Amino acid sequence: MNLRPELLPPPVAPVRIAELAAAVTRIAGLMDDGSPYADEIAAFNAGTGGDWTAHDFHVYGEWGSAETFAHLVARPAFPRVPDITRAELIEIARRIMAGPGPQADDPDADWYTLLFDTNLTRPDASALIFHPPAELGPDPTPEQMVDAALEYRPIAL
Template sequence: MDLRPELLPPPVSRERLDELSREIERVAELVELGPSEDADAAVAAFDAATGHDCTAWDFATYSGRRSTEEFAREVDRPSRPRVPDITRAELAEIVRRLLEGGEDADYYELLFQSNVA
């Protein structure tokens, strides 16, 4: 089944992935040094720029679960992709794509969670 464009993962350019990856690594290094005003400010600025609610913990632990590029792709996409008129058939297709895996599986999981009570 084809999904409507608003249900597909938004594309992320290589340039944007590289930019976000550099910033993630910079913030992670600040966090690694320990709690500080600089680390807190860097996390807050990152969240403001991406519209996400990352914490210092996210930067300290991301490398154990995913690559820097995967983290960058995640934060460049909407944090809560709500689609008010989503159908049951579309949700079933989202689950199918989620179970398939691949680089967009995290987005499909978030999309599903954001649209099911």
């Protein structure tokens, strides 16, 4: 299935990725050296519109590389698509499942995971894909995972 443009990873200029990746490694280096870094993070957040913390720079390698983290930073933080359909969610789940996994150096995999989590009310909906519950069986389909996520209803307090 082809996804409509607003569901595809937005392109980011390679020069922007290089700038952001350099900033990420610079900030992480300052942290490793014990040098002051708070002003650098504040400037980074001002330049990206983000709210990244020292922890994010400390663990950026969990996204694969500084470049992959830069893609995440350069793209919308919460890609909410109000009229997303079940069929589109299934295709997104399919793309996540076909990808290299959440810790791989693939910015598109991160985009689809973020898109999936942002457009479902179930907290951490992508956990259904990476760690499916036993009730979905040994090899759940994308349809089963999306349906399980769509069944979630928040508890009113």
